[in-house]
Amino acid sequence: MGLKTSGSNLRVDGEALWADLMETARFGGTPKGGVKRLTLTAEDRQVRDWFVKTCEELGCTVSCDSMGNLFARRPGLDDSLPPITMGSHLDTQPTGGKFDGILGVLGGLAVLRALREAGHVTRHPIELINWTNEEGSRFTPPMMCSGVFAGIFTEQEVLDKRDRAGLRFGDELEAIGYRGGEVCGQHPIAAYFELHIEQGPILEAEELTIGAVAGVQGMRWYEVTVRGRDAHAGSTPMPLRHDALLASAHMIAALAEVARAHAPAVGTVGLIENRPNSNNVVPGETFFTVDIRHPEDHVVAAMEAAFQERFRAIAETGGVDVEIVPIWDAPAVHFDPACVAMVTDAAREAGFAPRSIVSGPGHDAAYVARVAPTAMIFVPCKDGLSHNEEESITQADAQAGANVLLGAILRADAAF
Amino acid sequence: MGLKTSGSNLRVDGEALWADLMETARFGGTPKGGVKRLTLTAEDRQVRDWFVKTCEELGCTVSCDSMGNLFARRPGLDDSLPPITMGSHLDTQPTGGKFDGILGVLGGLAVLRALREAGHVTRHPIELINWTNEEGSRFTPPMMCSGVFAGIFTEQEVLDKRDRAGLRFGDELEAIGYRGGEVCGQHPIAAYFELHIEQGPILEAEELTIGAVAGVQGMRWYEVTVRGRDAHAGSTPMPLRHDALLASAHMIAALAEVARAHAPAVGTVGLIENRPNSNNVVPGETFFTVDIRHPEDHVVAAMEAAFQERFRAIAETGGVDVEIVPIWDAPAVHFDPACVAMVTDAAREAGFAPRSIVSGPGHDAAYVARVAPTAMIFVPCKDGLSHNEEESITQADAQAGANVLLGAILRADAAF
Numbered sequence: 001m002g003l004k005t006s007g008s009n010l011r012v013d014g015e016a017l018w019a020d021l022m023e024t025a026r027f028g029g030t031p032k033g034g035v036k037r038l039t040l041t042a043e044d045r046q047v048r049d050w051f052v053k054t055c056e057e058l059g060c061t062v063s064c065d066s067m068g069n070l071f072a073r074r075p076g077l078d079d080s081l082p083p084i085t086m087g088s089h090l091d092t093q094p095t096g097g098k099f100d101g102i103l104g105v106l107g108g109l110a111v112l113r114a115l116r117e118a119g120h121v122t123r124h125p126i127e128l129i130n131w132t133n134e135e136g137s138r139f140t141p142p143m144m145c146s147g148v149f150a151g152i153f154t155e156q157e158v159l160d161k162r163d164r165a166g167l168r169f170g171d172e173l174e175a176i177g178y179r180g181g182e183v184c185g186q187h188p189i190a191a192y193f194e195l196h197i198e199q200g201p202i203l204e205a206e207e208l209t210i211g212a213v214a215g216v217q218g219m220r221w222y223e224v225t226v227r228g229r230d231a232h233a234g235s236t237p238m239p240l241r242h243d244a245l246l247a248s249a250h251m252i253a254a255l256a257e258v259a260r261a262h263a264p265a266v267g268t269v270g271l272i273e274n275r276p277n278s279n280n281v282v283p284g285e286t287f288f289t290v291d292i293r294h295p296e297d298h299v300v301a302a303m304e305a306a307f308q309e310r311f312r313a314i315a316e317t318g319g320v321d322v323e324i325v326p327i328w329d330a331p332a333v334h335f336d337p338a339c340v341a342m343v344t345d346a347a348r349e350a351g352f353a354p355r356s357i358v359s360g361p362g363h364d365a366a367y368v369a370r371v372a373p374t375a376m377i378f379v380p381c382k383d384g385l386s387h388n389e390e391e392s393i394t395q396a397d398a399q400a401g402a403n404v405l406l407g408a409i410l411r412a413d414a415a416f
Numbered sequence: 417m418g419l420k421t422s423g424s425n426l427r428v429d430g431e432a433l434w435a436d437l438m439e440t441a442r443f444g445g446t447p448k449g450g451v452k453r454l455t456l457t458a459e460d461r462q463v464r465d466w467f468v469k470t471c472e473e474l475g476c477t478v479s480c481d482s483m484g485n486l487f488a489r490r491p492g493l494d495d496s497l498p499p500i501t502m503g504s505h506l507d508t509q510p511t512g513g514k515f516d517g518i519l520g521v522l523g524g525l526a527v528l529r530a531l532r533e534a535g536h537v538t539r540h541p542i543e544l545i546n547w548t549n550e551e552g553s554r555f556t557p558p559m560m561c562s563g564v565f566a567g568i569f570t571e572q573e574v575l576d577k578r579d580r581a582g583l584r585f586g587d588e589l590e591a592i593g594y595r596g597g598e599v600c601g602q603h604p605i606a607a608y609f610e611l612h613i614e615q616g617p618i619l620e621a622e623e624l625t626i627g628a629v630a631g632v633q634g635m636r637w638y639e640v641t642v643r644g645r646d647a648h649a650g651s652t653p654m655p656l657r658h659d660a661l662l663a664s665a666h667m668i669a670a671l672a673e674v675a676r677a678h679a680p681a682v683g684t685v686g687l688i689e690n691r692p693n694s695n696n697v698v699p700g701e702t703f704f705t706v707d708i709r710h711p712e713d714h715v716v717a718a719m720e721a722a723f724q725e726r727f728r729a730i731a732e733t734g735g736v737d738v739e740i741v742p743i744w745d746a747p748a749v750h751f752d753p754a755c756v757a758m759v760t761d762a763a764r765e766a767g768f769a770p771r772s773i774v775s776g777p778g779h780d781a782a783y784v785a786r787v788a789p790t791a792m793i794f795v796p797c798k799d800g801l802s803h804n805e806e807e808s809i810t811q812a813d814a815q816a817g818a819n820v821l822l823g824a825i826l827r828a829d830a831a832f
Contacts, residue, residue, distance in 0.1 A: 200651025217650060221695065231800060233684035233707045234633060234776025235616025238676050240800075245685055246672050252665035260654050268649035269661060270695045272688065279637065279686045279705035281803075289695035291649045360650025384647060384656075387697075 010118050012110040012406055014399030020106045021398065024050060024090070025098040034389025035098055039091040039133035040068070040169070045176040047090045051105070051130055058112050060128070063187075064180025066155060067145040068132040068173050071187060074112055076125040076413075082188035084122070084412045085372075086111065086405055087129030088196060089364060093137050097391020099197050099381065099398075105130050107195040107402035114406055122413045124190055131364045132173070138163045146364035148184045150371050155184055189372040191339055191412040194365040195405045196376060197393055201384030203355060209400045210347040211357035211378030212340055216366040217266075217293040218300040218332030224251070224311070228320040230276060230284035245274050245283035247318035254310040255290060262303050265294040266360065290324075295358040297332045333366045338415065339375035339408070346407025347377075352400060373416075377404050426534050428526040428822055430815030436522045437814065440466060440506070441514040450805025451514055455507040455549035456484070456585070461592040463506045467521070467546055474528050476544070479603075480596025482571060483561040484548040484589050487603060490528055492541040492829070498604035500538070500828045501788075502527065502821055503545030504612060505780060509553050513807020515613050515797065515814075521546050523611040523818035530822055538829040540606055547780045548589070554579045562780035564600045566787050571600055605788040607755055607828040610781040611821045612792060613809055617800030619771060625816050626763040627773035627794030628756055632782040633682075633709040634716040634748030640667070640727070644736040646692060646700035661690050661699035663734035670726040671706060678719050681710040682776065706740075711774040713748045749782045754831065755791035755824070762823025763793075768816060789832075793820050 027047040028037030037043040048070065052062045055072035062072045073083060088104020108128040115126065131149075136142025139161045147153045159170030173179045198204075203211055228242035252269045259267030272288040292303045308324055315322035347354035357378055359366075365376045379401035382392035443462040444453035453459040464486065468478045471488035478488045489499060504520020524544040531542065547565075552558025555577045563569045575586030589595045614620075619627055644658035668685045675683030688704040708719045724740055731738035763770035773794055775782075781792045795817035798808035 198651060199648050200653075201647070201656045202651075202653065205656060219650065229799075230804070231617070232615050232777060232802060233682065233686055234635065234709055234778075235614065235618075236682065236776070236800060237616075237618065237680060238672065238682060240617045240621060243672075243684075245688065246668060249665035249668035249685075252662055253669065256654065256659075256662050264653060266649065266652065266654060268659075268696070268698055269665075270649055270697050270699060271693045272661065272690050274688050277687045280684070280707055281686045282684055283686060291696055293650055360648060360652070362650075383645075384652060386648060388646075 010114050010120060010406055012114045012399060012402040014395055016113060017106060017110040017398055017402055018395045020109060021098055021102065024102060024106065028092065030389055032389040035092045035096050036094055037092040038094065038138040039135065040138065040172040040176055044091055048130070048178055051090065054109065055128065058116050060112065063182060064178055065182040065184040065187060066180060067148050067158065067184040068178040068180065069145050069149060069184060070130040072128040074115065074126045076122045078123055079125055081124045082190040083125040083127040084191050084409055084416065085127040085129055085189050086193045086409060087131065088194050089131045089134035091133055091135050093135050093387045095389050097386060097388060099391055099393050100199065100386050101134055103197055103398060103401065104195045107398065107405050110402040111406045111409055124413050124416065126409060134364055139169050143362055143364055143367055145184065146367040150367040151185060152367055190416045192365060192368045192372050192374045193339065193405055193408050194363060194376045195401045196363060196378060197381040197386060198378040199361050199381065199384065199386035202357060203378060203380035204382070204384060206355060208353060208355045209379060209397055210352040210354045210404055212343045212347060212354040213335060213359050213376035213378055214340055214356050215295060215335050216333040216359045216362060217295050218297040219291065219293040219330045220300055220304060220326060221328035222290040223325045223327055224288050224290055225323045226286045226315065226320050228284050231282040233280040233282055236282055241282050242319040243282050244286045244320055247314055247320045248272065248286040248288060250314045250318065251311050254314060255307050258303055258307045258310065259292065262294060262299050265292065265299060265303055267292045267303065267307065293360060295332055330362065333369050335369055335375045336373035339373045339412065342408040342411035342415070343375050343377050343404060346404045346411060349407055350400065350403045352404070375408065377401055377408070426530050426536060426822055428530045428815060428818040430811055432529060433522060433526040433814055433818055434811045436525060437514055437518065440518060440522065444508065446805055448805040450807070451508045451512050452510055453506070453508040454510065454554040455551065456554070456588040456592055460507055464594055467506065470525065471528070471544065474532050476528065479598060480594055481598040481600040481603060482596060483564050483574065483600040484594040484596065485561050485565060485600060486546040488544040490531065490542045492538045494539055495541055497540045498606040499541040499543040500607050500825055500832065501543040501545055501605050502609045502825060503547065504610050505547045505550035507549055507551050509551050509803045511805050513802060513804060515807055515809050516615065516802050517550055519613055519814060519817065520611045523814065523821050526818040527822045527825055540829050540832065542825060550780055555585050559778055559780055559783055561600065562783040566783040567601060568783055606832045608781060608784045608788050608790045609755065609821055609824050610779060610792045611817045612779060612794060613797040613802060614794040615777050615797065615800065615802035618773060619794060619796035620800060622771060624769060624771045625795060625813055626768040626770045626820055628759045628763060628770040629751060629775050629792035629794055630756055630772050631711060631751050632749040632775045632778060633711050634713040635707065635709040635746045636716055636720060636742060637744035638706040639741045639743055640704050640706055641739045642702045642731065642736050644700050647698040649696040649698055652698055657698050658735040659698050660702045660736050663730055663736045664688065664702040664704060666730045666734065667727045670730060671723050674719055674723045674726065675708065678710060678715055681708065681715060681719055683708045683719065683723070709776055711748055746778065749785050751785055751791045752789035755789045755828065758824040758827035759791050759793050759820060762820045762827060765823055766816065766819045791824065793817055793824070
C-alpha cells in the first residue's frame, strides 16, 4: 500500500522552488540583490501573507501561535497523529541574502507541492513551520520564538523585548496581524526537519551537495579586558612597557593555537577595541571577544581552561592585567540519530554522498530538538558566505536539498 | 673679569619657578588639574600676554615674528653678537598637563630672573623663546613654527592650515594679536637650549634627575592594511580561514620582536581598526599603524626591512594580503656635541650625574638644531606620563633642570 512506499518515485519541482525563492526575495529586496526583511516589519507581513496564501492554495490550513509561529498543515490519513514537520524562517538580517532560512521554508513548500501533485497521502499530517524572529537582529536574542516553543524563554519576556527604536515585540506582532490564539509550545510535533544553507565553506571545499547535520556545536562566549598602561610610543623603552595590545596580540595567537589543538574546534576573536587607539601611544587597554566552539561540551570546557591559562601567562609576561568574563554558554546539541539516519538514507537514495557535519551557527532546529526528534540538512553556499547580500546557492543544490527533505519526511512518516 | 665666570655661584629661585608654573596653569586650567591651552586660542593669548608682561618686568624686550614665535631679549655686553637662546612652548594638548613645554619656557624665565637678581651681565644677549604650536593638536603637524623657522615648512603653507572647525591658522594668529613683523627664520641664534620633561620613564626608573639629550630618534611611520575574508565564526574551520586579525596579531608580536632585537629601538602598533568587528565573524580586514624609532637612521632602515619581511611571511602563512604604506620618515637628529657637553658639565657642577639620553618624542629643538647649535635637558616626570592631565613633576626636579639650563647658557655665553 502507498503508505509504505519510501517515496523514491517522488521529486520536488526545482523550477517552482527557484521561482518561489526569487518571488519572496522581492519582499524587502535590496538594490544589491539581497533582502532586508527584519522580523515583524511590513516586509515580514508581506512574506507571511504570501506564505499563508500559497500554502492554502496547496490545500493546507494555516494556524498561528501566540508568538506568530506559522504552521501550514497538510492532512494525513490519521489526523490524531502528531504532525511530521519541517521549516525554518522567513526573516532576514539587515543586509541578508535570499536563502538563509528562506530555503528551509520554501523547500518545505516544494515538498508539500510534490506530495500534492503526486496525490501522495501520508499517514501523519505534514506541517510546514515558519518560526518568528530567528535572526535576532531587530529583537535579540536570535531563535527567539522557537526558543519560546521549546521553553527556553517565556512568552512574556519575549513579548516585552524592545527594538532599538523602543518598539515592543508584542505590540509589533499584533500590528502585523500575526499574534495567533494557540499558546506557543502547545503545538504537538512528531519530528522536525530543517533544510538550510551551510553558511560555511566545508561542502563547497569538498565538492559535496548534502550535509547530514549531526548537531550543533557547543559554544561559549567571553569578553576579555586587558589593562596595561598608556605610554608615549617614542619615549618608552620596550622593557618598561605595559602594552595591552601587544599582550592581546599574543592572546589572539594563543587562542588560535588552542583551537587547532582541539580540532575540529574553532576559536575566534571577532571584535577588538583598542584604547586610546592613537598611533604614537602604547595602548593602555584593550577589550575583545572570544568565541570557542566544538561539537562536544567537554572539549569546549577543556578549551576554556587552556585558553584562560595561556591568557593569564601572557598577561603575567607582558606586565598587564587580564579579566575574562564568560557571557554565553550554549551547550552542544545532538540531533536525533534516527532522524539523522533518515536524512542520510534520503540523500543516498537521491544519489548524493551525505557529509556528516556539525553546525557552527545556531538554528531553530537546535531549540526544537529539545522537544521533538530533529535533524537538519545542509546544502552548500558560494564561498560559505551568509548574512550578506551576496549570499548565493545554485538551483540544483536547492532542489537537491528539498528532495532530501522530502525523502526524510516520508521516512519519518513511515517510522513514527 | 665677570664674563669668564662659569656662573657656578648663580642659582635659580625654585620657589618662584614653581609659582610661575602654578600661575600659568590657570590659563586653560581644567578641573582635573591639567591644562587645555590649544594654540591661538583665548587661553594661548592669555598666557602670551602674561609671558610678555613678566619678561618685560625682568627688563627684557619682547619681539614677535610672523609666525607668532616670541623672543624675550635680555641685552648682553655686545649686542651685535647673536643671542644665546633657550625656550620651548606654552601651548598644550587638549587634555594636557602643566609642564610639557611650559617648563622649558618658565625654566628660561627663572634663568633670566637669576641673571637679573645676581646682576650678572652676559657677553651675548640672552633670549627666551616661546614657539607657536608645538603640539599640533589644533593645527597639524606638530612643531609647526619652529619648523617654519628652520625652513622645514613654508610660512604660507602654515598660514593656510585649517583646524577641524575650518578656521585658518593665519586668521587665528591675527585674531589673538600675535602676528609679528619679523620674518620667521631671520632671527639670528648663536645656540639654543631646551629644558623639557622626559615624557618617558627612564630617568625615574634609574632614579636620576638630569638627562643630557644627545639627539632625537629617527622615526618612521607606516599604515598597514591586512585583507583576508569575512567568514562565520561558527561554521568556518580553522584551516579554511583567512583571518585578518589573527594575521595582524602575529605581525604585532613580530614588530615587538624586531624592536627588541635592535635595542634600544622601539616599535609600536598604537592604532588598530578591525572589520567588520563583530564577535561571531572572522575578521576580513584590519588597518593598523606601525611606529619604529632608533637613534641611528641605518638601524631604522634595518628595522623597516626586517619587519616588512616578517609581515609578508606572516601574510603568506595566514592566507591574507598585506599592504604596507610608509607615511612619515623623520631622520635622527644629533645635537651639537659642544652644546651637549655644556649640559653635561653644568649638570655635574650642580651635583647631578647626567644621563645621556635620546629623545623619543620630537621637540622644537629637533628643528632648531638644523639652523643652530642645540642641546636639550630632560628632567623626570612621574610614571613617564605626559599628554595627560595627571602629568606631574617635583619642584626640586624643576629647579634642578632650570639650574642646569642656567649653567649651560653661561657656558655657551663663554664659548660662542
